[in-house]
Amino acid sequence: MAEAEIETTAAGEGEPLLSVRHLRKAYGDHEVLKDVSFDVRRGQVLVLLGPSGSGKSTLIRCLNGLETIQGGEIRFKGELVPNNNEKAWRRLRTQIGMVFQSYDLFPNLTVARNIELGPTKVQKRPKAEVDEQMDRLLADVQLSEYKDAYPRELSGGQKQRIAIVRALAMNPELMLFDEVTASLDPEMVREVLELMLRLARRHMTMIVVTHEMEFARRVADTVMFLENGVILERQSGDEFFTHPATDRARNFLESMSPVGAE
Amino acid sequence: MEPSVMTDASGAAVTLASGASVLFTGDNFTRLLAGLGTSVTVAGLALVVGIPLGIVLGALRILRNPVLRAVLRLYLEFFRIVPTLVILFLAYYILPRELGVQVDGVTVAVVAFGLWVAAEISDIVRGALISVSDHQVDAGKALGMNGLQILWYVRIPQSINLMVPATINLAARVIMTTSLLLLISVIDVITVGQQIMEANRMTHPDAAFWVYGFIFFLYFIICWPLAMIAKALEKRAKERNNG
Numbered sequence: 001m002a003e004a005e006i007e008t009t010a011a012g013e014g015e016p017l018l019s020v021r022h023l024r025k026a027y028g029d030h031e032v033l034k035d036v037s038f039d040v041r042r043g044q045v046l047v048l049l050g051p052s053g054s055g056k057s058t059l060i061r062c063l064n065g066l067e068t069i070q071g072g073e074i075r076f077k078g079e080l081v082p083n084n085n086e087k088a089w090r091r092l093r094t095q096i097g098m099v100f101q102s103y104d105l106f107p108n109l110t111v112a113r114n115i116e117l118g119p120t121k122v123q124k125r126p127k128a129e130v131d132e133q134m135d136r137l138l139a140d141v142q143l144s145e146y147k148d149a150y151p152r153e154l155s156g157g158q159k160q161r162i163a164i165v166r167a168l169a170m171n172p173e174l175m176l177f178d179e180v181t182a183s184l185d186p187e188m189v190r191e192v193l194e195l196m197l198r199l200a201r202r203h204m205t206m207i208v209v210t211h212e213m214e215f216a217r218r219v220a221d222t223v224m225f226l227e228n229g230v231i232l233e234r235q236s237g238d239e240f241f242t243h244p245a246t247d248r249a250r251n252f253l254e255s256m257s258p259v260g261a262e
Numbered sequence: 263m264e265p266s267v268m269t270d271a272s273g274a275a276v277t278l279a280s281g282a283s284v285l286f287t288g289d290n291f292t293r294l295l296a297g298l299g300t301s302v303t304v305a306g307l308a309l310v311v312g313i314p315l316g317i318v319l320g321a322l323r324i325l326r327n328p329v330l331r332a333v334l335r336l337y338l339e340f341f342r343i344v345p346t347l348v349i350l351f352l353a354y355y356i357l358p359r360e361l362g363v364q365v366d367g368v369t370v371a372v373v374a375f376g377l378w379v380a381a382e383i384s385d386i387v388r389g390a391l392i393s394v395s396d397h398q399v400d401a402g403k404a405l406g407m408n409g410l411q412i413l414w415y416v417r418i419p420q421s422i423n424l425m426v427p428a429t430i431n432l433a434a435r436v437i438m439t440t441s442l443l444l445l446i447s448v449i450d451v452i453t454v455g456q457q458i459m460e461a462n463r464m465t466h467p468d469a470a471f472w473v474y475g476f477i478f479f480l481y482f483i484i485c486w487p488l489a490m491i492a493k494a495l496e497k498r499a500k501e502r503n504n505g
Contacts, residue, residue, distance in 0.1 A: 066400055094406035104401035108419045117415060118405035170405065 015078050017042045017174055017205050018063065023072035025058055025229075032058045033229040036072070040174070043203040047216045047237065050226035051252060056209045059226070060178050063207065064098050065089025077173075094123055097167030098176040101183055103159040105151040105166070111138075112147045115166045123170065130169065137165045141195060157188030161195055168199075175199065177208045213256045217241045225249045281468035285476055290458050294473075297451035298480050301440040304368060304448070308375030309433055315376070316383025321413060323388040334384065341381035347442050349374050354446040367448040375436060386428040390421035423499035430492040434485040441481075451477055 016039035025033040032055045040046050048056040061067045063074065068084045075081065076096070081088050105114050112134065119130040138144045141161045151159055160180055167175060177196065181189040193215045200206060200219050210216055216223065220237030225248070233240060233249050244250045285291055323334050341349070353374040358365050394417045402412040443450040455473040462469045 064404060066403060090403075090406055090408060093404055098404040100397060100401065100404075102397050104397045106398065106401070106416060106420075118407075121411060121415065122406040167404070 014041065016040055016075075017044075017077060018207075019075040019078075020063070021073050021075075023059070023062060023074065024070045025055070025062060025067060026070050031229055033062070033069075036226075036229070036231055038224060038231065038234060040205060040207060042173075042205050045200045045206045045208065045219050045221045047220035047223050048207065048209045048226060049216060049223055049240075049252070054226040055229040056226050057178055060098075060176050060207055060209050063174075064093060064096055064176055066098075094118070094170055095172055096174045096176060097170055097172035098178065099160070099163050099167055099180050101179040103151070103156070103163045105159055105163055107151050110148050110150055111143070111154075111162050114151070114162065115169050118166065118170050134165075134169055137168055141165055155188060156184045157191045160184060160188075160192045164192075164195060164199075173205060175204055175206045177206065177210070179209050179211065181210065181212060211256070213241075213253070225252070227252075281466050281472045284458060284462050284466050284469040285472055287462075290454075293454045294451060294458070294476065294480070297449060297454035298484075300368070300448060301443065301450045302437065302484065304371045304375065304443060304450070305433070305437040305440050307372045308379050308436055311372065311376030312379025313383050313429065315380040317387050319380060319384035320387025320391065323384060324391050324417075325409075338381045338385055341378045346374075346378060346439055347445065349378065350442055350446050367443070367446045370446060371440070371443055371448055375439070379432065379436060382432050383429065386425055386432070390424040390428075391417045393424060394420045423495070423502065427492040427495040427499065430488050430495070434488040434492075437484055437488075438481060451480060 018040040020039070021037045023033055023036040024031070036055075036059060038046075048059065050056050058067055062069055065081070065084075065086070065088075071083075073080055073083070076092055081092060105111075106117070109117065112131075115134045115137070116127065116130050119125045119133075120127050134147075135144065138147060141164070143158060143161060143165075146154060146158065146162070151162070154162065164180075180196075181192050184192065189212065193212060196206070196208070197215075197219055206219075208216070208219065217237055220240075223233070223235060223237050223240040224231050225233040225240065225244075225246070227248055232246050233244065235245070240249070241253065244253055285294070319334055319337070322330060325331070350371065354365075354367060354370045358370075391413070398416050398420065399412055402416040407415065440450055441452050444452045444456070447453075455477050459469050459473055
């Protein structure tokens, strides 16, 4: 890709799984994302940090075609996604899993039906094969006994883990996590973050928007720090948390540090 | 009509009894029921025609196409603004003359009521479908679902409990509105009732009370259960949403 070589990115060997160039997103006159460019290689965990309203949630939604964009280009596996082309995105969404802040399990369906729906109805895979995979995934998150439960019978943490399983059942090549612990009670945050850490260790390619700094530090290969729709910093997780390059990032990290620390 | 009941009882009782007797004289009772049958048939056919059409129109109304939206909105508003009676007259007296075709009253009524039902159902369906949160729709999209799949697996199942009670209430309204059929020469229950009153005006001047009372009763036993069912379903839907 000639385009990709122009910009020196943090990415290393091989073609990036996802490549974003000069992405622009605006609501009317209000620019939310201004000229955002970055790559994500296979197996990489990219964490998006930034104050509220910095555009990180909007950015991650753009990567699944859930937001229209006003300019720039997005490539997935080297293939250019025609801008705002719902049909193209629909095809890609079976390869890009997304988990939301509000879980968004379908309340009228059991856990099993929630998980099977995409693989059987969208991907048209045989139910027996999907069920076998579902059993494995549910066992992995220790929620096998909730297979026939309805979402309302589950705790927030359980719901969010099921939502992750639902996305994984599609066998995605990239997972997007949009503040998935933000509406959880504190005691349930951990079980969800641990699952995400396990996925990262298994080399799932992930883009994560989060406010959990300790988790971000542990999971991130790369951190991108956004403010006002601009990427202010992009560096390795360790580097970002120990030596933030900009005052903005330093202030942000201070504001996010536990009360009473230092 | 043969004069029915006895003359030996006390005055008032005789009058009431004789007025009521009109209902059971000859084949009056079966004629009234047949008239009711016509009313219910027209309402039923209008619902059979109107509900599927209304569901399609309602689903189309959540699309973002501005032209389609405006046209369908106009369609709904037409049936909301123009009194049903005027629509019936238009369909029965004016359109056939202009178009040079002859159509019987029942067909006209079914078509006119059917189009009205479709308009109302489209609004019920649209309102219910858009009550499903954007988050749920996003979750469906994120699984790669297309518009129809989102409609079928996400929007409809989560809003059907809003649609059903509103539709039952509409059905009751349609049945009551069939009382206008009289005005386009369909032999409905009201028409039969009036014929009976006409025939007995001299012998039983109080027949109107009994005939209309009986018609009231007939409408009541059809519409009241519908209203009760709708209310129960609404209550259940509310409870489910809060749970």
